[in-house]
Each structure stands twice: as structure tokens, then as C-alpha cells.
Amino acid sequence: MERYFRLRWVGLVFISIAVSLIIVDSTIVNVAIPAIVDDLGITSTEVQWVQEAYTLVFAALLLVFGSLADRFGRRRVMLIGVVVFAASSVLAAFAPDGGMLILARLAQGVGGSMILPTTLSIINATFRGRERGIAFAVWGSTIGGMAAVGPLLGGWLTTAFSWRWAFGINIPLGIIIVVGVLLTVAESRSDRASKIDVVGALLSVVTMGSLVFGLIEGRTYGWWLVDQRPEIGDWTWPLDLSPIPFAFGLALISLIAFIGWGVHRQRQGKSTLLALRLFAIPSFRNGNIAATVVSLGEFGIILALPLWLQFVLGFDALHTGLLLLALAVGSFVASGAAGAASGKIAPVWVVRAGLVAEIIGVAGVGFVIAPDASWVPLIPFLFVYGLGVGLATAQLTGVVLADVPVDDSGAASGTQSTSRQLGAALGVAVLGTVLFTTTAGVLASSLDDRGLSADQRDQIVSSVVDSAGGAISGLEANPETAAIADDAKEAFSDGTRFAAWTAAGFLAVGLLSTISLGAGAGPRGRNDDEANEDSRAVGATPDPEADPAI
Known part of the structure; x- marks a missing residue:
């Protein structure tokens, strides 16, 4: 028994490393992109796809693999995902051109979508009570910390070696994860094994894929009328209407069909990809809404800040990563606080405290940003922001999954992960639009004045x-355009500043959305009889630790 207890926590370490693998990779590209552009000579369109192909596939497949993991084994699906991720990292590290790199990023998205929901469902199935809260705190702080360690690691590898090592580092990590998980993590799966809902899986992929495509590409192709015509080989988009409304229309139709199909199968007593009955649980339903809104702004600053630091202040990749380390330190400090608060303070209050810290940190960064800004005042605001990320991320996950039956943990964790990814995709689209639209408007006005x-x-x-x-650096190097470079730096600073404030606004909306979770949402806010009553309402096996009658 004691050996099993120790193995669970050792296994959590390897699960956290698996989460680190995908989080680091999703942020590491931000500081490596300038070097990739110089080495491969990729176009601005290819740059965008290198950054966004991963998110597109990742969000589209989360629900599918969450459900498959419940049936075929959560550990098994996670390990397959790690292997796919590591193999595609080899492809990325040796990519000879932009097209191959984009293909590798798509494959990494497949692997990542197998890893993230299974790590959550394994934790949900392995830990109980206060231990589950601590485990979620470790999981969440890992996400927050690695979001900042990614740029640091990427900056060091890019500056000291090559951008290719930013992907190559995933290979030894993948080997460590596979060996460690096989030795320390027990297999788990749902006792209600049934046939996979293939139609539901296809509809979910179409829904998520088309929605995320529309959110990400709206700024490029135009939200209504076409700004830039998509091209595939010799074929060019023929309409004046942008493809984005068609993507959103397809997403809406697919979503309606997905829900209708799920209700139809549920009435027939058949399995569905998404257990719709879980939305009868208030903490799950309201928590997913809050998670989506919060994610709109949570990682927005990581999108814009590295670009501003390198292209306006002139930082290199390593110095950019070092500055963002303040965010990681804040997140790791928050992990200790979240662990200590587990079982003592209702998780929803920890979430709210984290969101307040995030708002202060992001808004403060916005006030500091200027073309001649010093990096020193950025550090305390990034630390506070990281502190908030560490507090809010883990505990919000715990609130969402607190009352979910273990047998449905894969589908439930996939749903909440998808909610986060969709929120993040919307945040990237909106914040990217704010950043570049503001930059273009301010710079155009300055050039008109000249x-x-x-x-x-x-x-x-x-x-x-x-x-x-x-x-900007090219304009600055030419004496004839040096003054224009100053205008460009001012414009890009304005764009970054407004992007930060927009992110803070999303987080404020997310804070307000937690009101729907009640004053005591989560394990401490509800008594054990209530928790088990909700579990019975969705057909779950009550938790024996929560119900003394069992």
C-alpha cells in the first residue's frame, strides 16, 4: 500500500513532464520564429501557419482522444501521443523548408491532443479528496510555469545552438516520459466500454476545426469581405465574400448536428462522444463557461510581448526568455500556495484571487510598455501575472471536474481542455487583430504626418x-528610414499595449463569470451528500471516500 502511495506521486512527476512537453512546445516557437525565418526563408503566411497549425489540430481532436482514452486506456493513449509528438519533433528539427515544418507542427498537434486530456483523466482517476486538489495544483502550476520556461529554453537553445534544438529537446524528454509512465502509472479505463461514436467524432472535428480556423484566419482573409484570397496550388478563392463566414457557418451547422446526433444516441441508450448528461452538473457546466472566457485573455501577453521585446527593444531570444522567467517563478510560487490552500479554502475563491492577480499583472505590463521602456518594471508585473496563472489554472480545473464521475473523466477533461483551447484560439485571433490593426493604424497616421x-x-x-x-530593424539600419523606424517602434508599442489591456479586459469578464459558480463551488463548498447526489443524477458510482455509507 505504501509503495502504491509513493508510485502515485512519482507518476504525477512524469505526467507533469508530459504536460510540460506540449506546453513548452506551444510557447517555444514564439522566440524561435525570427531565427526560423532567417534560416528557411519562409514567408509571413508560412510564419503564421507554423505558429497556428498546432493549435488548430490540437483543439479539433481533444474531444475525440478524450473519449478514445476512456475506452482503450488512458495511459495507453497518452503514451501513443508522446511517441507521435516526439517523432513529429524529429521531423520539425530536420525540416528543410516551411512546408515540412508546418506538416510537422500539424502532427505535433495530433500528439498533443492525445496527451493533455489523458493527463487530466489519469489524475482524476488516481487521486481522491484533498490529494486530488494538490495533484491538480501541481498540474496547473506546471502549465503556467512551462508557458514561461518555453520561451526561456527556446531562447537559450536558439541563441547558443540552433532553432532546430528547440524541437530536438522533445526527443529525450519523450523517452523519459515513456519509461517513467510505464513504471509508475497504472492503466485505467471506463467500466462502461461501448462502441465509439464515429459520427459524433467526425462532427466534433469539423466543428472545432472550422471554428478555430475562422477565429485564427479572420484577420488574414477578412471577417466578411475578402482581404486576401486563399490559394491552393493554381486555385484561387473566386468570391469577393471571405471564406471566414463559410467557416463559421460550417461550424454552426456541424455543432447543431453534433448536439442533435448526441441527443438521438443518448435517447437510444448508446454511447456518445460528449456525455451531455454531464452538463446537468452545475460545477461542470458553469466551470466550462468560465474556463472559456478566462482563456480568452490568460496567455495573450505571451503572444505579443516576445515580439515587442525583440523587435522594438532589441532583445535577443535568450534575454527575452530570461525576462519571461519572472512569470514562471510566480507560477511556481503559486503552486505552493494552492497546495496549502487545498481543502481549507473553496477552490472558486482561489480562482478569483488568481484572476485578480492576472488582471493586475497584465494591465501593469500595458502601462509599462513604451519604445524606450526599461525591462526592470516589467519583472514585478510578470511575477504577479504568473502568480495568478498558477492559482487560477489548477483550481479552475478542479472546480470543473470536482463532481464528474471517474468513468466519464476522459470525456469531461477533454471538454474542459477544449473549452480552454477554444478560448485561447479566440484570444489569439482577437489579440492578434488588436496588436496588428492598432500598429497599422498608428503607423499609417504617423507616415501621413511625414x-x-x-x-x-x-x-x-x-x-x-x-x-x-x-x-523594424531593417528600417533602423538605413539612415534614410531611421525616423520611420522610430514611428514603427511607437506604433508597435501602442499595439502591444492595447493588446495587453484587451487581455486584462477578457480576464475581468472571466472574473465576473465565476459568480455563476457560487460562493463555495468545489469540494469544500458542497457537502458530501450533495456531491454524491449529483453523481447519482448522472449515473455515476458514488465516491466511497465521500459517502460513509459505502
Whole structure:
């Protein structure tokens, strides 16, 4: 028994490393992109796909693999995901051109979508009571910390070696995870094994894929009328109407069909990809809504800040990563606080405290940003932001899954992970639009004041925006355009500042959305009889630790 107890916590370490693998990789590209552009000569369109292909596939497949894990084994699916992720990292590390790198990022998204929901469901099935709260705190703080360690690691590898090692580091980590999980993590699966809902799986992929595509690509192709025509080989988009409304329409139709199909199968007593009955649990339903809104702003600053630090202040990749380390330190400090608070303070209050800290941190960063800003005042605000991420992420997950039956943990964790990813995708789309639209507007106005012609103005604005700020250094190096470079730095700073404040606004909405969770949502806010009553309402086996009658 004692050996089993120790193995559970050792297993949590390897599960956390698996989470680190995908979180680091999703953030590491931010600081490595300039080096990738120089080495492979990829276009601005390819740059966008290198950054976004991963998110697109990741969000589209989360629900599918969460359900498959419940049937075929959570540990098994996670290990397959690690192998796929490591193998695709080899492809990325040796990519000879942008197309191959994008293909590798798509494959990494498949592997990542197998890893994240299974780590959550394994924790949900392995730990109980106060231990579960501590385990979720470790899981959540790992996400927050690795979101900052990714840029640091990527900056060091890119500066000291090559951007290719930013992907190559995943290979030894993958080997460590596979060996460690096989030795310390027990297999678990649902006792209600049934046939996979293939139609539901396909509809969920179409729904998530088309929605995320629309959210990410709206700024590129136009939200209504076409701004840039998509091209595939010799074929060019023929309509003046942008493809984005069609993507959103497809997402809506697929969502309606997905829900209708699920209700139909549920009435027939058949399994469904998404256990719709789980939404009868208030903590699960309201927690997913809150998680979506919170994710709109939670990692927005990681999108814009590295670009501003490198292209406006002139930091290299390593110095950018070192500055963002303050965020990681804050998140790890929060993990200790969250663990100590587990079982003593209702999780929803920890979530709210974390969101307040995030709002203060992100808004403070916005006030500091300027073309001649010092990095020193950024540190305390990034630390506070990291503190909030560490507190809010883990405990919100615990609130969402607190009353979910173990047999449905895979589908439930997949749902809440999808909620986060959809929120993050929307946040990237909106914050990217705020960043680059503001930059373009401010820079165009400044160039008009200098008396440049419309053609000259548009050419300079396009070069700065399309390169995500990378063209500023070229303008600065030429004495004839040095003054224009100053205008570009001011414009990009304004864009980054407004992106930060927009992120803070999303987080404020997320804070308000936690009101629906009640004053005591989570394990401490509800008595054991209530928890088991909800479990019985969705057909679950009551928790023997919570119900003394069992």
C-alpha cells in the first residue's frame, strides 16, 4: 500500500513532464520564429501557419482522444501521443523548408491532443479528496510555469545552438516520459466500454476545426469581405465574400448536428462522444463557461510581448526568455500556495484571487510598455501575472471536474481542455487583430504626418505588420528610414499595449463569470451528500471516500 502511495506521486512527476512537453512546445516557437525565418526563408503566411497549425489540430481532436482514452486506456493513449509528438519533433528539427515544418507542427498537434486530456483523466482517476486538489495544483502550476520556461529554453537553445534544438529537446524528454509512465502509472479505463461514436467524432472535428480556423484566419482573409484570397496550388478563392463566414457557418451547422446526433444516441441508450448528461452538473457546466472566457485573455501577453521585446527593444531570444522567467517563478510560487490552500479554502475563491492577480499583472505590463521602456518594471508585473496563472489554472480545473464521475473523466477533461483551447484560439485571433490593426493604424497616421505618398505608406505599413515587427530593424539600419523606424517602434508599442489591456479586459469578464459558480463551488463548498447526489443524477458510482455509507 505504501509503495502504491509513493508510485502515485512519482507518476504525477512524469505526467507533469508530459504536460510540460506540449506546453513548452506551444510557447517555444514564439522566440524561435525570427531565427526560423532567417534560416528557411519562409514567408509571413508560412510564419503564421507554423505558429497556428498546432493549435488548430490540437483543439479539433481533444474531444475525440478524450473519449478514445476512456475506452482503450488512458495511459495507453497518452503514451501513443508522446511517441507521435516526439517523432513529429524529429521531423520539425530536420525540416528543410516551411512546408515540412508546418506538416510537422500539424502532427505535433495530433500528439498533443492525445496527451493533455489523458493527463487530466489519469489524475482524476488516481487521486481522491484533498490529494486530488494538490495533484491538480501541481498540474496547473506546471502549465503556467512551462508557458514561461518555453520561451526561456527556446531562447537559450536558439541563441547558443540552433532553432532546430528547440524541437530536438522533445526527443529525450519523450523517452523519459515513456519509461517513467510505464513504471509508475497504472492503466485505467471506463467500466462502461461501448462502441465509439464515429459520427459524433467526425462532427466534433469539423466543428472545432472550422471554428478555430475562422477565429485564427479572420484577420488574414477578412471577417466578411475578402482581404486576401486563399490559394491552393493554381486555385484561387473566386468570391469577393471571405471564406471566414463559410467557416463559421460550417461550424454552426456541424455543432447543431453534433448536439442533435448526441441527443438521438443518448435517447437510444448508446454511447456518445460528449456525455451531455454531464452538463446537468452545475460545477461542470458553469466551470466550462468560465474556463472559456478566462482563456480568452490568460496567455495573450505571451503572444505579443516576445515580439515587442525583440523587435522594438532589441532583445535577443535568450534575454527575452530570461525576462519571461519572472512569470514562471510566480507560477511556481503559486503552486505552493494552492497546495496549502487545498481543502481549507473553496477552490472558486482561489480562482478569483488568481484572476485578480492576472488582471493586475497584465494591465501593469500595458502601462509599462513604451519604445524606450526599461525591462526592470516589467519583472514585478510578470511575477504577479504568473502568480495568478498558477492559482487560477489548477483550481479552475478542479472546480470543473470536482463532481464528474471517474468513468466519464476522459470525456469531461477533454471538454474542459477544449473549452480552454477554444478560448485561447479566440484570444489569439482577437489579440492578434488588436496588436496588428492598432500598429497599422498608428503607423499609417504617423507616415501621413511625414508627408509620404499613399503607396509608400502602404508599403512600409505592410512590411512592418506582415513581418510581425521584424522589418523594424531593417528600417533602423538605413539612415534614410531611421525616423520611420522610430514611428514603427511607437506604433508597435501602442499595439502591444492595447493588446495587453484587451487581455486584462477578457480576464475581468472571466472574473465576473465565476459568480455563476457560487460562493463555495468545489469540494469544500458542497457537502458530501450533495456531491454524491449529483453523481447519482448522472449515473455515476458514488465516491466511497465521500459517502460513509459505502
